[in-house]
Amino acid sequence: MSRTFTYFLLIFVMFIWGLNVVAIKFLVTELPPLVMQGARTFVAGVIATTVLFFLNDLRKLSKKEWLYVGVAAIFGQLGHHALLAIGLVQTTASNAGLILGLIPLATVIFTIIFFRERVTFLRMIGIFIGFAGVAIIVLQNDGLGAISRGDLFVFISMVSQAFSFIIIKKATTTISARQLTAVMLLIGSLSLLAISFFVEPQAVTHFATVPTLVWVVFFASAIIATGLGHILYNVAIQEIGAGETAIFNNLVPFFALIGSFMFLGETIVFLQIIGFLLIATGVILGTGYLELKLNKVKKQTIKETA
Template sequence: MTQSSTAAAVIAPPSPPPASEQATLRPTLAGKLVLTAMFWGGTFIAGRVLAQAMPLMSAAFCRFLVAAVLLVLVAKKFEGGLPRLNRSQLATTAFLGFTGIFLYNLCFFGALARIPAGRTALFVSLNPIMTALAASLVFHERLGLRRWAGIAVAMLGAMVVITRGDFAGTLHDFHQSFGAGEMLMSLAVLSWAAYTLGSRKAMETLSPIAATTYATLWGLAFLSLGAAGEIVSVPWASFGWKIWLSILYLGAIGTVVGFIWYYQGIRAVGPSRTAIFTNLVPAFGVLLGALLLGESILASMLIGGALSAIGVSLTNRK
């Protein structure tokens, strides 16, 4: 993200997000959202490295400690610092910090400690569907027959992934395909849908940088409570470059760049149309997991991922 493009995107006073059916998605913003999906696909690889090296609270705390420092510097450089928040803004950003930072990452690292990065990433295919359903309930966005059909197709794809294509075996032994890791990642999906909808409220009065920074600071505060008893027992001196690079990647690229661009999308075209780009995250996650971690790619992943992509496209097509 260049200095000029960032400044142009955030200096203008924030305004309420336009209706998703009326706003135009500019090619530049679409490119940013595709890159965001790629960056977030990479977080599953870096997260897998950290989840196997340190307690999950400590891993999440390190990620957002790096992000918080960088975001405060970015806010000072491009916006002259952080604005003072009123009570409503404090409540909204605290909600974002709890759902999208604290709760999501608690489940995210917990899942990565139990199941492969590629399989974990495929659960992200549920994000746009949960967001569209929640937006229908909260913001009364109408879902016609085509969108309900898309939801059904995407849910079928998700079930193919979760059960590894063995529906009968799953019914016989549910825990065979849906264990603790899958349960944690399902909770992560729900928390991210809540975070996405809350971001729309925050974007009515805050810029993407301000909203991201305050959400991160709140999330860091929540994480510090859980990490306080773990930090001292972490073997910091024995960590190699892969672990330190993973922390830096998660904090700088996966959080600072990714979250700001995601907020820009929500402000420009609304939560449902922005969330559709997270459907690209599983593809990047599976590909990077195979290339960097040597994880296998199952046929059920490909079939289920394709069904989810079709379903999400139907659900969110303008």
């Protein structure tokens, strides 16, 4: 697979992930959030597992590997998807998309904490700028006292997803990233469905009365965005590496902003644009991507002049 094709593949994944935030916002207005997310991720898990079965990329896991997968599923699927759905009931898709754009930076912070990764001044500046962007978004109305509960839930879901990536990084030393994703989707979805039966006992009856459009969005979100999207993203990581792949996540909030405006009629305000630019800048600096590129240019220059 050529590098150029991988880049186009990643842009497509970011496009469908950005629109997926809009899709989930639409779905939580039509269906109870927990059972909807549980059913949606279950379908995604079944699709992903089926694809991997035909690719012969499934094997028996050890007890230690099951432990890693279970913990990753709790934070990356159960925690992230449940809190995201609940949050989207109370906030806009545009705000949610922008907050989720902070995932690469939050992952870097956890990497620094758990793997003692080196922190440079430039990366610290990037982390500060990124979080300042989110602060502008969530405080855009009337300050600290007016922080939306929905924004708070989405923020916690973002942190939960970022923490799961640390577990995933540890687990993928022995497990295929694609198999890990598929198993996580199944475990997380079954956990979500189990909880929803207690929290939303009458929720299943809603599925019998929803219009056709809801089903179309539901299956498109499950199969294309969550199932296929995660598999393609993992393929890209194998081709160009996790660091360069993560930079493309900056496009998710951009596509979420455009999608929320076009399909949900949400208003895009100036402070959201400022927040997006700060988050994008923060990710480029905070993940060390800019430093990596500058070091490559410096080494190339030294090599040419030597």
